[in-house]
Amino acid sequence: MTATEQRFREFKMPDVGEGLTEAEILKWYVQPGDTVTDGQVICEVETAKAAVELPCPYEGVVHAVHFEEGATVDVGTSIIAVDTDPGAGPAEAPAPAAAAESAPAADEEDAEPQGRQAVLVGYGAAPSSTKRRARKPQPGAPVQEPAAAAVQAELNGHAAAPAAPSAAPPTPSASPAAVPVAGRPLAKPPVRKLAKDLGIDLATVTPTGPDGVITREDVHAAAAPAPAPEAPAAQPDTTGATVPSSGSEAVRARETRIPIKGVRKATAQAMVNSAFTAPHVTEFITVDVTRTMKLVQELKQDPDMAGLRVNPLLLVAKALLVAIKRNPEISAAWDEENQEIVRKDYVNLGIAAATPRGLIVPNIKDADAKTLPQLAAALGELVSTAREGRTAPGDMAGGTITITNVGVFGVDTGTPILNPGEPAILAMGAVKLQPWVHKGKVKPRQVTTLALSFDHRLVDGELGSKVLADTAAILEQPKRLITWA
Structure with a gap:
């Protein structure tokens, strides 16, 4: 572990039940800049069984909160970074590591056998010792451009690390909104909360803000009721009878869809x-x-x-x-x-x-x-x-x-x-x-x-x-x- 990693500790979503794989963040009790102590409750999450409060295993100052309220996070994914030595002066925290992904059996031929370790609530998932091959980029995967990364980093509450020079210039995209970081639409936390309250999927909202950021006005526009459809014109069939057009769009406008989770x-x-x-x-x-x-x-x-x-x-x-x-x-x-x-x-x-x-x-x-x-x-x-x-x-x-x-x-x-x-x-x-x-x-x-x-x-x-x-x-x-x- 490097000196920077020792200073900036990443708290990963633990397995708070019996083999659970994910949890939804219901409420944050801390924000970047807040001082936390070892064992202090930092957030409340909902698993497939119940709501659970998570204690922080580190003492220091919250450097970054990686997910907003309402986000569903896989077990083993970092949710918060804590600066355990804030008196040492400014420094750049390392990028949080994502949850370990399952690899096919062929990738684990050289892995050392190891029994499953118990995971304690509040102390993260047990680290994997499995050696994995580098994953190849999937064709058609979205490219993270520097501008979008900077905007997303600003929304997450910390500055983006400078992008490494590339041998070839990035392929231009159709629009800034087409390249959200990690496939997530760009929006500030209050806007995300507004969208959640109104039942709006941000992926369906057309952004009008700078660099493809979704604004409150965009969310309200998406939540506005659709104009009443014009009466469908009767269409004659081959027998001369009239067949009315489908009214399914009007029916869907009066329905509410709730995610099952x-x-x-x-x-x-x-x-x-x-x-x-x-x-x-x-x-x-x-x-x-x-x-x-x-x-x-x-x-x-x-x-x-x-x-x-x-x-x-x-x-x-x-x-x-x-x-x-x-x-x-x-x-x-x-x-x-x-x-x-x-x-x-x-x-x-x-x-x-x-x-x-x-x-x-x-x-x-x-x-x-x-x-x-x-x-x-x-x-x-x-x-x-x-x-x-x-x-x-x-x-x-x-x-x-x-x-x-x-x-x-x-x-x-x-x-x-x-x-x-x-x-x-x-x-x-x-x-x-x-x-x-x-x-x-x-x-x-x-x-x-x-x-x-x-x-x-x-x-x-x-x-x-x-x-x-x-x-x-x-x-x-x-x-x-x-x-x-």
Whole structure:
């Protein structure tokens, strides 16, 4: 490492989850010129699982921020440069290195074998020791011209390094806008944010600023509604009938396209894999939960539950845990690769949570070993953390069974899809006052419907029915929490 590289340290996007390949920068907490300390949070990023705050592993002054908010960055790509010796005077920082790219097997013949190294959050990706051949320029690739490089460097907040002399003059381009650095349109950070807020792809905007820079006016012009198309003229066909012209352009003008990324992208892929891998079976049961609802009100007044979140979901969770204790065979996983059923002597209870970034399923570790107050505290913390978007990737790993509460939306029940790798998922419907036969008479009672989806490779109909029936029996007579526990 050269003296310059030792002074200007590049912080690379780390793998903040389990084998994640990219993350979106949601928010910067520092800007060029700010002083940072070792361990200080510098930005918030969103992975395919959750939003995570990244700490800086260096101490010094921020020299450059390489990406704007909203940019998606590959793991291993430098996102910020820190001058660790600002008192040494001005100096030019080296260009940041991009993420290591995969090379074909033929390029790795001379590489030294090395095991995969663990990556610590906030300390960048492990460096690769693989020897790679120099990549040949691809035909038709855009050429970075000095003028465009200078403009892009100015937008990034630092001066561009002088271009090395070339043996031949660069090929002139059609226009400055045709040669953005690294294929990115030229625009200042506020303009990029404006475009993101308006849902405008900068690649589709015609720049009018100097050196091909996109201005705010350009973005507003691109966001302006298209003029109403003229009525299409009827065109006669060969039979003499009239065929109207297509109105697809007018339809598209009233549509909004949202990129599929982050939590939404990961959830979609996981649900597709689960639905078409595990054979789903769903069973339903409708149950009188009047006594459980009374117990909820009593627990809210109990001194041992003071300050804790007490609601029907808490008792449904406790009922399911007792049902699993009575039927432990359901706590298992299907290992397709090794053709094994993995029995688990613990329950990590997942709770499906709707967040602004999409559906996530954090879980309460060793939920079966917790008392009711401990379970209430863990459930409250799980829900509040998920709503704030602060759920850590580790909190969503290792789940063994899940509850989804569709009743909060007034829905009676559903056929939930299994969280990948889990044997079952319980859906809790809305609790409603309904006519019910109680002690031989029709009376208004509080009733709900439960639905249990399970993996039929692991869970036979008898086992699934027992778990669902036991859960319902506890909710009908909550004293069974004591007699069956």
